[in-house]
Amino acid sequence: MGLISWLKSKFSKKSSQEEKLEQTSEENIETSKEFENLTDEEKKQALELKEALKEFEAEPEETSTSDKNKLSKKDREKKRKQELLDKLKEKREEKEKQKKEEKKQLLENKKIVDQKYITGLDKSHKGFASKLTKLSKEHKQKNAEYFDELERILIESDVGVKLTMEILDQVEKECNEKGITDTAEINDVLVDKMFIGYVNQGGTFKTDIEFKDVNPTVCLIVGVNGTGKTTTIAKLAKRYKDQGKKILLIAADTFRAGAIEQLKLWASRVGVDIFFKPENSDPASVCYEGLTKAKSEDYDLVLIDTAGRLHNKQYLMDELGKVQRVIKKVIQDAPHETLLVLDANTGQNGIEQAKVFKDVVPLTGVVITKMDGTSKGGIILAIRDLLEVPVRFIGLGEQMNDLKEFDLDMYLYGLLIGDENLDD
Numbered sequence: 299m300g301l302i303s304w305l306k307s308k309f310s311k312k313s314s315q316e317e318k319l320e321q322t323s324e325e326n327i328e329t330s331k332e333f334e335n336l337t338d339e340e341k342k343q344a345l346e347l348k349e350a351l352k353e354f355e356a357e358p359e360e361t362s363t364s365d366k367n368k369l370s371k372k373d374r375e376k377k378r379k380q381e382l383l384d385k386l387k388e389k390r391e392e393k394e395k396q397k398k399e400e401k402k403q404l405l406e407n408k409k410i411v412d413q414k415y416i417t418g419l420d421k422s423h424k425g426f427a428s429k430l431t432k433l434s435k436e437h438k439q440k441n442a443e444y445f446d447e448l449e450r451i452l453i454e455s456d457v458g459v460k461l462t463m464e465i466l467d468q469v470e471k472e473c474n475e476k477g478i479t480d481t482a483e484i485n486d487v488l489v490d491k492m493f494i495g496y497v498n499q500g501g502t503f504k505t506d507i508e509f510k511d512v513n514p515t516v517c518l519i520v521g522v523n524g525t526g527k528t529t530t531i532a533k534l535a536k537r538y539k540d541q542g543k544k545i546l547l548i549a550a551d552t553f554r555a556g557a558i559e560q561l562k563l564w565a566s567r568v569g570v571d572i573f574f575k576p577e578n579s580d581p582a583s584v585c586y587e588g589l590t591k592a593k594s595e596d597y598d599l600v601l602i603d604t605a606g607r608l609h610n611k612q613y614l615m616d617e618l619g620k621v622q623r624v625i626k627k628v629i630q631d632a633p634h635e636t637l638l639v640l641d642a643n644t645g646q647n648g649i650e651q652a653k654v655f656k657d658v659v660p661l662t663g664v665v666i667t668k669m670d671g672t673s674k675g676g677i678i679l680a681i682r683d684l685l686e687v688p689v690r691f692i693g694l695g696e697q698m699n700d701l702k703e704f705d706l707d708m709y710l711y712g713l714l715i716g717d718e719n720l721d722d
């Protein structure tokens with residue numbers, strides 16, 4: 299039995315003075331059977347309410363002659379019940395408010411530690427949040443038009459049509475069940491459903507690269523040209539070098555003139571080693587030699603840069619397929635990670651690209667770059683949904699420190715914080 303119905307049943311008995319007395323002696327609700335069936339939270343509330351109840355009972359009964367406007371006994375019962383239920387509701391609301399406050403505080407604290415994360419995602423958050431805020435101002439209460447608009451906002455943010463429909467179905471269902479009509483409140487439900495939508499895709503939630511017991515751990519970086527592969531490699535190298543790892547970069551993008559030079563430049567900036575061969579060398583043979591070096595010289599981590607010529611799937615398949623086979627020749631269980639780099643600005647088109655890569659190589663994760671420059675952060679949710687691959691890192695700028703592990707909480711609640719900041 300739920301707390302409210304239990305309290306109701308308790309009160310419905312209170313019809314006479316005797317019964318009231320009897321009940322007061324029964325007030326030891328802690329030992330009652332019903333009490334045992336309550337959840338811990340409800341037990342706490344029940345005990346608080348017991349105190350409130352005592353106050354009501356301490357109120358003197360009005361005698362039939364003392365008050366001409368006296369209420370009938372039944373009305374008094376009703377009033378008392380209502381007061382108690384109001385009190386319960388008030389307490390719940392207070393608790394919810396407190397929870398929200400705590401959540402905000404937690405985020406504020408995180409924000410200080412990780413200011414870059416928030417500012418990096420500012421555009422994405424504000425774009426989304428400002429649309430949401432505007433919408434809730436236009437429609438204070440939910441209606442069909444409100445949901446249509448919400449759908450448009452999600453799709454515009456690149457959440458993807460299928461996932462948008464699923465999320466909105468769940469939002470509507472929950473709002474109907476809980477009787478939520480206030481659109482500002484629906485924002486909370488929305489973010490919760492987005493969170494659940496992401497989490498329910500299952501699979502792993504690790505973001506960091508997991509190092510193998512036997513060196514080296516091999517990480518293959520793939521993606522279309524210009525998405526930020528080379529920059530991401532530099533950022534990853536910096537991240538793990540700072541953790542004391544011995545790192546080797548392999549320049550297997552041998553096709554473009556500047557690609558090897560670019561990687562060499564990053565290697566010297568970050569202060570890690572690089573293996574490369576002349577331009578136009580066979581990428582697979584570069585990998586073979588580079589990995590042999592990594593194995594014999596006990597590198598902890600190898601990051602392999604690749605070319606991303608997507609004009610022809612067969613070509614990509616041939617080249618990446620060969621690279622993979624050669625990697626396995628040197629280290630049987632490698633590559634341990636295959637990360638696809640995606641530019642956040644490419645939206646749904648990026649997802650199509652990702653699908654092609656996924657067909658060619660088994661991906662273990664996605665790195666979304668240029669999140670600092672997009673207002674379409676919804677792609678993070680769409681990727682998880684359509685590719686069933688987790689977002690592991692996000693790129694928030696062009697410098698080597700501008701890489702963060704993807705933090706779902708921060709990302710989603712940032713949507714609401716953006717919302718609150720934009721209130722006035």
Ligand SMILES: Nc1nc2c(ncn2[C@@H]2O[C@H](COP(=O)(O)OP(=O)(O)O)[C@@H](O)[C@H]2O)c(=O)[nH]1
Pocket residue numbers: 521522523524525526527528529530639667668669670671692693694695696700
């Ligand atoms: N703003 C921003 N620019 C980025 C980010 N990652 C990469 N870039 C830029 O995107 C361009 C292409 O990057 P590059 O690493 O050469 O891409 P690749 O062709 O995939 O290797 C460069 O100008 C980078 O500075 C990011 O997270 N944010």
Ligand SMILES: [Mg+2]
Pocket residue numbers: 524527528529551557603
């Ligand atoms: Mg490159």
